[in-house]
Amino acid sequence: MDDQTRMLAGLTGLGGLSQGDVGDPDSVRKQLGQPQQDIGDILQQIMAITDESLDEAQARCWPEESPAHWGGSDDPAEGGGAGGGTAGGGLPLNFQHRKHALNCHRMKPALFSVLCEIKEKTVLSIRGIQDEDPPDPQIMRLDNMLLAEGVSGPEKGGGSAAAAAAAAAAGGSPGADGGIEHSDYRAKLAQIRQIYHSELEKYEQACSEFTNHVMNLLREQSRTRPISPKEIERMVAIIHRKFSSIQMQLKQSTCEAVMILRSRFLDARRKRRNFNKQATEVLNEYFYSHLSNPYPSEEAKEELAKKCAITVSQVSNWFGNKRIRYKKNIGKFQEEANLYAVKTAVDAASVSAQASQANSPATPNSGGYPAPCYTPDGRL
DNA sequence: AGAAATGATTGAAA
DNA sequence: TTTCAATCATTTCT
Numbered sequence: 001m002d003d004q005t006r007m008l009a010g011l012t013g014l015g016g017l018s019q020g021d022v023g024d025p026d027s028v029r030k031q032l033g034q035p036q037q038d039i040g041d042i043l044q045q046i047m048a049i050t051d052e053s054l055d056e057a058q059a060r061c062w063p064e065e066s067p068a069h070w071g072g073s074d075d076p077a078e079g080g081g082a083g084g085g086t087a088g089g090g091l092p093l094n095f096q097h098r099k100h101a102l103n104c105h106r107m108k109p110a111l112f113s114v115l116c117e118i119k120e121k122t123v124l125s126i127r128g129i130q131d132e133d134p135p136d137p138q139i140m141r142l143d144n145m146l147l148a149e150g151v152s153g154p155e156k157g158g159g160s161a162a163a164a165a166a167a168a169a170a171g172g173s174p175g176a177d178g179g180i181e182h183s184d185y186r187a188k189l190a191q192i193r194q195i196y197h198s199e200l201e202k203y204e205q206a207c208s209e210f211t212n213h214v215m216n217l218l219r220e221q222s223r224t225r226p227i228s229p230k231e232i233e234r235m236v237a238i239i240h241r242k243f244s245s246i247q248m249q250l251k252q253s254t255c256e257a258v259m260i261l262r263s264r265f266l267d268a269r270r271k272r273r274n275f276n277k278q279a280t281e282v283l284n285e286y287f288y289s290h291l292s293n294p295y296p297s298e299e300a301k302e303e304l305a306k307k308c309a310i311t312v313s314q315v316s317n318w319f320g321n322k323r324i325r326y327k328k329n330i331g332k333f334q335e336e337a338n339l340y341a342v343k344t345a346v347d348a349a350s351v352s353a354q355a356s357q358a359n360s361p362a363t364p365n366s367g368g369y370p371a372p373c374y375t376p377d378g379r380l
Numbered sequence: 381a382g383a384a385a386t387g388a389t390t391g392a393a394a
Numbered sequence: 395t396t397t398c399a400a401t402c403a404t405t406t407c408t
Binding site: 272 | 388
Binding site for chain 3: 272273274295316319320323324327328
């Protein structure tokens with residue numbers, strides 16, 4: 001007994017397994033009359049065909065005779081006799097005819113469903129585990145980041161919101177120059193966003209095209225070989241996995257681009273801007289008029305921030321820097337101190353109309369702590 | 381181009 | 395938490 005015959009025996013022995021698909025065996029038997037012989041016939045035909053190489057078969061492809069005699073006929077005698085097939089000495093069978101006959105055979109659907117089931121079982125046992133598709137944490141991370149950066153997600157809103165938040169974080173003044181940076185950043189982000197979306201679209205289109213192609217191919221083939229819908233599904237899943245891995249690369253490189261953009265545009269240190277003259281004046285005025293205790297309260301900071309159009313923390317930074325730098329080199333700041341002292345005095349004079357004070361070079365600190373007397377150690 | 385000025389950051393201290 | 399002190403990175407001045 002050769003391998004094929006053994007396999008054949010195995011197949012026919014699987015009747016029980018396929019009952020669900022084939023239907024009630026009794027009714028089939030009634031319809032066919034000779035079920036055993038039918039199955040034997042069809043399997044022998046398959047064997048005969050698969051015995052030949054495609055080349056052989058095609059080489060022997062004879063001009064078509066009417067296939068009707070095969071299609072409808074339930075006389076399998078010829079096929080059976082052709083078991084030895086090609087070299088059998090009788091009339092050489094037309095390959096096309098045999099194929100056609102097989103396709104039209106009434107047992108074909110049943111046989112295919114059995115074969116599908118067997119295939120399903122073996123395929124599942126081979127890679128049943130890796131079929132589950134847990135959401136990749138890596139891709140989720142990338143998705144979240146792109147969403148947070150306003151690259152993916154809702155259209156314009158996300159992008160500008162992120163840019164605005166970033167600008168705020170950078171502490172950029174909302175003045176004219178701040179606006180330029182802001183729009184520049186936004187433009188670059190929009191560019192990245194556009195590239196990302198067009199690439200994504202391309203990938204998705206390619207993916208769906210390819211998927212469709214494969215599905216059509218498999219559906220086409222399912223007429224001539226047993227392919228279950230489940231198998232097609234699995235193939236689609238495989239394709240999608242492949243494409244999503246490509247997508248991940250895209251997401252990764254987009255993330256990188258955004259990070260670079262961020263660091264270039266939004267790192268406050270890199271994008272430091274000097275405060276405008278007026279703001280510096282306001283801050284200096286406060287500093288020198290409170291030289292004895294140059295520590296503005298929270299409220300005062302807020303007020304100064306508002307006046308200078310900067311943030312409270314920028315005010316804090318400024319005072320921190322100013323105190324330490326003043327202390328380090330009081331001499332250097334003496335001129336500045338006098339200047340602001342005069343300034344505030346003049347202002348006070350113009351307000352209170354007490355011109356007599358305007359000539360005093362001392363600080364207007366009524367507390368009596370002239371500028372050079374400020375020492376951080378002896379705060380008061 | 382190099383120096384000085386300046387706003388921001390960081391880590392320690394109070 | 396706030397401030398100090400040192401330092402960084404950039405801008406502005408010479």
